Amino acid sequence: MQIVIGTNNSNKSKEIITILESNFSNLFEFLTLSDFPQKIEVEETANSFAENAELKARGIYNQLHIPVITDDSGLEVDILNGQPGIYSARYAGENKNDSDNRKKLIKELSRFGCDSFPAQFQCVICYFDGKNLIKGYGICRGKIILEERGKNGFGYDPLFIPDGYDKTFAELEPETKNRISHRSKALLDFVYNFNNFLNREN
DSSP, X not given: OEEEEOOSOHHHHXXXXXXXXXXXXXXXXXXXXXXXXXXXXXXXXXXXXXXXXXXXXXXXHHHHOSOEEEEEEEEEEGGGTTOBGGGGGGTTOXXXXXXXXXXXXXXXXXXXXXXXXXXXXXEEEEEESSSOEEEEEEEEEEEEESXXXXXXXXXXXGGEEETTOSXXXXXXXXXXXXXXXXXXXXXXXXXXHHHHHHHHHO
């Protein structure tokens, strides 16, 4: 059975496939949007991670008619009342990149006169096959610092230190990050729910 990982972010799709393959072995063939000739995009117009993940899953399925797994995730900084939140990927504006988003976040936080700020990453995974809708939820608490550290990861990873660690996501080995991250927790929750669904179907 083929399942499409519904993201145009190659770093995200790699993380998702790595974790799913470790749980499902050779049960599924995982594709990415780059495997298809047409450009596939779904506008994120919802007001929450869960709603956006579902919106993307339904939208991509309607274009490809292949079961889809999507995620919507982002950074929520306590002192900014949860910003950048669902706008994490476009915090600095449309057509801006990860570096621009980090620079804006550092600028916004610098005015508070602290070295670090409590924050969390949140992720929602959504599966849709035209009929069944299955989700998984994950949160990773930590803090944002104002100096980029590390070369691994992507997005806000160079600024985020998860609770219990003294390294940023970008300094941690990918295996460690994939064990503790918000996306890992959401995927494990999804795997549990998806296995229950598969058992009911059989």
